[in-house]
Structures are given as structure tokens and as C-alpha cells.
Amino acid sequence: SILIVDFGSQVTQLIARRVREAGVYSEIAPFQSAEAAFARMRPKGVILSGGPASVTAEASPRAPQALFEAGIPILGICYGQQLMSAQLGGSVVISGDGGEFGRAYVEVKQPCALFDGLWSVGERHQVWMSHGDKVDALPPGFTPVAVSEGAPYAIVADEARRFYGVQFHPEVVHTPDGARLIANFARHVCGLAGDWSMAEFREAKIAEIRAQVGERRVICGLSGGVDSAVAAVLIHEAIGDQLTCVFVDHGLMRAGEADEVVSLFRGHYNIPLVHVEAEALFLGGLAGVTDPEAKRKFIGKTFIDVFEDEARKLGGAEFLAQGTLYPDVIESVSFTGGPSVTIKSHHNVGGLPERMNMRLVEPLRELFKDEVRVLGRELGLPEAFVGRHPFPGPGLAIRIPGEVTKERCDILRKADAIYLEEIRANGLYDAIWQAFAVLLPVRTVGVMGDGRTYESVCALRAVTSTDGMTADIYPFDAGFLARVATRIVNEVQGINRVTYDYTSKPPGTIEWE
Numbered sequence: 175s176i177l178i179v180d181f182g183s184q185v186t187q188l189i190a191r192r193v194r195e196a197g198v199y200s201e202i203a204p205f206q207s208a209e210a211a212f213a214r215m216r217p218k219g220v221i222l223s224g225g226p227a228s229v230t231a232e233a234s235p236r237a238p239q240a241l242f243e244a245g246i247p248i249l250g251i252c253y254g255q256q257l258m259s260a261q262l263g264g265s266v267v268i269s270g271d272g273g274e275f276g277r278a279y280v281e282v283k284q285p286c287a288l289f290d291g292l293w294s295v296g297e298r299h300q301v302w303m304s305h306g307d308k309v310d311a312l313p314p315g316f317t318p319v320a321v322s323e324g325a326p327y328a329i330v331a332d333e334a335r336r337f338y339g340v341q342f343h344p345e346v347v348h349t350p351d352g353a354r355l356i357a358n359f360a361r362h363v364c365g366l367a368g369d370w371s372m373a374e375f376r377e378a379k380i381a382e383i384r385a386q387v388g389e390r391r392v393i394c395g396l397s398g399g400v401d402s403a404v405a406a407v408l409i410h411e412a413i414g415d416q417l418t419c420v421f422v423d424h425g426l427m428r429a430g431e432a433d434e435v436v437s438l439f440r441g442h443y444n445i446p447l448v449h450v451e452a453e454a455l456f457l458g459g460l461a462g463v464t465d466p467e468a469k470r471k472f473i474g475k476t477f478i479d480v481f482e483d484e485a486r487k488l489g490g491a492e493f494l495a496q497g498t499l500y501p502d503v504i505e506s507v508s509f510t511g512g513p514s515v516t517i518k519s520h521h522n523v524g525g526l527p528e529r530m531n532m533r534l535v536e537p538l539r540e541l542f543k544d545e546v547r548v549l550g551r552e553l554g555l556p557e558a559f560v561g562r563h564p565f566p567g568p569g570l571a572i573r574i575p576g577e578v579t580k581e582r583c584d585i586l587r588k589a590d591a592i593y594l595e596e597i598r599a600n601g602l603y604d605a606i607w608q609a610f611a612v613l614l615p616v617r618t619v620g621v622m623g624d625g626r627t628y629e630s631v632c633a634l635r636a637v638t639s640t641d642g643m644t645a646d647i648y649p650f651d652a653g654f655l656a657r658v659a660t661r662i663v664n665e666v667q668g669i670n671r672v673t674y675d676y677t678s679k680p681p682g683t684i685e686w687e
């Protein structure tokens with residue numbers, strides 16, 4: 175196995191999934207408990223993650239020194255590289271030029287076991303950088319094997335000890351060869367076999383769910399998305415009719431979505447399902463609320479309230495199951511004491527009220543969306559459902575900046591349906607990770623017929639991604655966007671202007687709130 179020591183990077187789980195993709199088992203331990211995890215696991219290799227701290231600061235996180243004395247390979251990524259340098263006798267400085275962020279190119283200067291069979295001397299390769307500090311002097315035994323414009327120590331190696339450090343992030347998809355570098359580290363450098371698979375994950379989770387739940391009852395919230403559906407089917411496979419699904423229809427769904435969920439579960443699977451229609455409750459509570467975090471917290475809390483009521487009506491369930499994925503956890507995790515920063519309070523995690531009196535079953539907590547899709551196929555879910563674009567728990571509420579009203583939800587549903595219809599009709603749906611319309615609280619002047627209009631602006635968003643953690647905009651051709659814009663303005667009353675959002679993630683997030 176491989177031990178991943180987490181220093182609070184937003185993308186530490188991506189390292190874990192790259193290792194999983196290489197067919198190798200890994201565990202993540204926060205740096206504070208890394209020493210204990212190391213002693214328990216006896217891993218064949220260690221990866222030190224990135225993180226938001228600066229090695230140059232006095233109280234910054236450190237790796238247990240024992241890791242460096244165990245005689246096993248170590249890969250340090252970004253902060254991990256800087257840390258390794260600092261702890262082994264080199265030094266780190268704050269970049270004078272403010273650092274390097276985004277796309278960069280490394281040039282290979284020397285052969286190295288880390289990229290054996292992948293990269294050769296003299297080649298240039300795209301990588302993804304995100305750092306303010308950099309290594310300034312290497313520890314004894316290390317040599318630079320690749321350089322970039324902003325980092326003379328883009329990749330460093332001590333081949334004798336099998337210690338490697340990369341300044342860039344090989345775990346993100348914007349480092350095209352990154353997954354292969356990590357696989358090479360896990361298999362070639364650490365000598366691990368590569369025989370772990372999703373079928374094993376399924377079996378392991380089923381056993382884990384049975385052990386956790388025993389004879390007790392579970393209710394599972396369905397959102398209409400892939401995650402909660404996969405969680406429900408997996409749990410149903412583990413404990414059968416001890417599971418009841420509850421679909422809280424908060425009135426913030428897309429057009430037609432509620433019916434699809436109900437027919438999939440009642441018709442296709444015959445899994446017990448309660449359909450709660452709670453539009454009035456949610457919209458009533460959202461009246462006058464404009465702050466994104468306040469919306470998220472209200473929806474999360476109300477969702478759980480409705481659940482508790484249903485659980486009581488069902489005669490008590492001890493567990494609440496949710497399709498929480500890793501990105502939901504990491505982006506809202508800082509309140510649990512981890513070292514990363516809160517970006518958004520995700521509906522199914524950050525909004526949980528303290529007084530919630532059901533325990534959680536979250537079998538997908540370590541996975542990313544595309545891994546959930548693999549698991550969904552493994553479980554036999556229909557392709558049309560597995561291949562669906564993700565949809566956030568708080569629904570359309572976070573796609574209507576400003577106040578959410580029924581009228582604005584209806585306007586947005588119409589625009590969104592037209593946009594998705596055109597995307598499907600043009601065969602683009604599967605090439606896009608997520609596409610949706612956003613209804614802005616801005617009105618602009620237009621002219622239709624001979625009259626003046628003064629209506630809302632609709633923004634269209636479409637991104638490609640493999641995990642939701644980073645994303646690029648989808649490059650529609652101008653003709654396509656023009657057609658969609660014309661249709662929306664002509665067919666949807668209340669919208670007289672359409673714009674396209676060109677922001678990647680980072681620096682933008684996928685949703686607008």
C-alpha cells in the first residue's frame with residue numbers, strides 16, 4: 175500500500191484516486207496522525223501532499239522524520255516537495271515574483287526513475303503549477319532532473335534514497351501525464367502489483383455497510399442525481415428492505431426531474447420510496463434570502479428536518495444515508511479541524527445541524543464523480559442515469575443569485591431545458607461534464623418588435639472536468655451559442671439577454687454560488 179500524508183491540499187483525494195487508478199490501495203492520513211498510520215500500515219511508499227501553508231512559516235506542518243529514515247520511496251508534491259527539502263537540509267523561499275499558477279512547461283534535463291519509460295531528456299511537458307514558495311537550495315543527495323521557467327527545481331530526485339519531489343501537481347488532469355507519473359511511482363518505483371479494482375470496492379463497502387447497520391433501518395435521501403442513486407442501490411444490495419428511500423422534492427429541481435427519479439426507483443428497482451412534496455416549505459423559507467451561504471445552510475437544514483419527520487413517520491430509522499462524494503467533503507471540511515479552507519458549505523455536509531439525531535451512512539465518501547459512475551455501472555444502473563450531468567443538492571437556488579422565487583425558478587427551468595435540449599440535439603451532452611443556465615439578478619434593456627424590454631440576463635455555463643475539482647470551459651462554436659441565445663430570448667418570457675461564462679475552475683467554481 176501507499177500512505178498519503180495530507181497537508182491540507184484541496185486535491186489530496188485526487189492523489190488517492192490516481193493511486194487507485196493504478197490499481198494500488200492507498201490511505202490518506204492527516205500529517206498530525208501520519209506517524210501512527212505509517213506504523214500501522216507499513217506502506218511500500220509515501221506521498222506527501224501539497225497544502226496551503228508556507229514551509230517558511232514557523233509553525234507550518236511537518237512530516238514525521240521517521241518517514242525519511244524508513245528506506246522506502248517518497249514522492250513530495252508541491253508543499254510536500256518543499257517540506258522534504260527543508261527537513262532534509264535544503265531551503266525554501268517565498269517566490270519573489272509572486273509564484274506560478276496554472277499551465278506551465280517542464281523541460282527534462284536528466285533521466286529519472288519517476289518518469290522512466292514516459293519522458294526522455296530534452297522533452298517539454300505540460301504541467302499544472304500552483305505555488306507561492308519554491309525550493310531555493312537542494313538537500314545533499316538531490317539533483318534537479320527537470321526545470322520550468324518559474325521553478326529551477328520543478329522535479330528533483332535523490333535516486334539513491336528513491337526520494338522524488340515535484341513542484342507541480344501531477345494529480346490534476348491539467349497535468350496530462352500526471353496520472354502516469356503517479357502510476358509509475360506506485361508500481362515501478364515502489365514495486366506494487368496494481369490489482370485493486372472497483373469490484374473489490376463494491377464488496378468491501380457492502381461488508382462495511384452490513385457491519386455498520388446490522389439489523390437496523392436506514393433512510394436514504396434521493397436528490398435526482400447519480401450519487402444518491404448509486405448510494406441507495408449499493409445500500410439496498412447490502413441490506414435490502416431495511417432501506418427506505420425518501421425523495422424530498424424541494425421545488426428546486428430541473429424540468430421533469432422529479433418524475434424521472436420516482437419512476438426509476440419505483441418502476442425499475444422496486445426500492446421503497448417516499449415522495450415528499452415540499453416546494454412551499456423551501457420557497458417560503460428562502461423568501462428574502464440572498465446570501466449564498468445562508469441559502470445553502472437553510473436548504474441543508476430544512477432537508478434534514480424533513481428527513482427527521484419522515485423517519486419518525488416510518489417508525490424510526492437509526493441511519494441516514496447520503497451520496498456524499500469526496501469533493502463535497504473537501505470543499506467544506508475545514509470546520510472539522512483539517513488544514514484546508516472552506517470554499518462552500520455543501521448541502522449534504524456543511525448544512526447538517528448539530529442536533530441531527532440520525533447517524534450517517536456515506537459509502538461514497540472517498541470517491542469522485544467519475545468513480546461513482548464506474549461503480550454505478552458495476553451495480554447495473556441504466557446508462558442514461560449513470561451518464562447524467564451532476565446536479566447540486568441545493569438545486570436551482572444556487573443558480574439564481576439574489577432572491578429565489580417560484581417565478582424565477584420557472585423562468586430558469588425553461589431556459590435550462592432549452593439549453594440542454596440543444597446540447598442533446600447536437601450530440602454534445604456526453605462531451606460535457608455539466609451544463610446549466612443561471613438566472614442573474616440583473617436587468618438590461620432590449621428591443622423586441624418595436625418595443626423596449628427590460629428583463630433579466632441569463633448566463634450559460636458548460637464545463638469539462640473529470641472530477642469536479644478543476645474544470646475548463648466547454649468551447650462551443652459561436653453559431654451554437656447564438657442559436658441557444660435566440661431560442662431562450664424568444665421562448666422564455668422574463669429573459670432578454672444571454673451571456674456565456676468563460677471562467678475555468680480555478681479561479682471560478684462550477685456553480686455560481
Ligand code: XMP
Binds near residue numbers: 502567568642682
Ligand atoms: P463547485 O461549484 O463547488 O461545484 O465548483 C463542484 C461540483 O459540485 C456540485 N455541487 C454540489 N453538489 N451539494 C452537492 O451535492 C452541493 O451543495 C453542491 N454544490 C456544488 C456542482 O454542481 C459541481 O458538479
